[in-house]
Amino acid sequence: MEFSLYKVHGSMNTFYMLDGAERNDYEELTLKLASLDPQTDGLLVVLPSETANAKMRVINRDGSEASMCGNGLRCVARYVCERDGLEEGVIETMKASLHVKKEQTEQDGIAMxxxxxSPVSFQLADLPMAYNGESEWLLKPLPFVSEEISYTAVAVPNPHLIGIVPAEYQTDPTHQQKWAEYFNGPNEYFSDGVNVSYVTKVEDGIFVKTFERGVGFTNACGTAMTASALVSCLAGLAPYGDVNVYNPGGMVKCSVAKEGDSFSLRLTGNATYLSTHRFEWQEDDAKSGFLSSEPLQEQALYEKFIERTSSVTEQFVK
Structure with missing residues (x-):
């Protein structure tokens, strides 16, 4: 079987994307793509939906399925809006149907x-996380991990553990990697694993580095950046409203609004097409592979955009 694929990214969180039908072997296809391309974080599948403009499935590079991906959703939003001639729409995901909207193009010509x-939950059962019989964990150290790092557990709906750290934890990721790998292996706290992000205040926003469940350290994780903006507002690192969130892949804006005890979150950033591909998928895995590839020109525009963020990211990304 032959597939037409786009290679896309949001904040350098890079995926292959296909417009397809529901199948039970997308996990195997993703594993094959990951074996051929170490730079991909997984596969985005655009499917028909009975209730929305389209449905999105997200397969991580290790073959596991994520309930949501904010960076991937931007790319799917662009594809569906351009395909169907829309300015905005609704994309069905595993846990919720989410509003998406085309924004004004960046001055460098980048599609935004x-x-x-959504949804947002601080209930540990929704991650799930188990610790000392607690129902929530907000802005407190986990003593067995560190006495100086305040952690918050939140599902958006992907599970996240957000730590607020001084800059030295960003330049040396040893601590973050140790505990992220532990929490994503056999452990008594996170039965399904968790995305672990470390957050540091910078002059006009926050910097976030994420160890993503099923992926490892990633250039950016959309739900992690949004969850980190939410936690930063709760902690007083940033005011409610639009938060500049820097990451190893660039910068996005996360909007955090508080309405009583509930929160509304929005993520705005690039949706960049890198290349198009024809891929042959055969039962004999050894015979599967790319038939052709055509690079596009959008990455050069994105690189101009992220030059403006380099003064922030370079102090943390070596």
């Missing part, structure tokens, strides 16, 4: 999309 991030 805003996507809703």
């Amino acid at each position: 999309y805003a996507v809703e991030i």
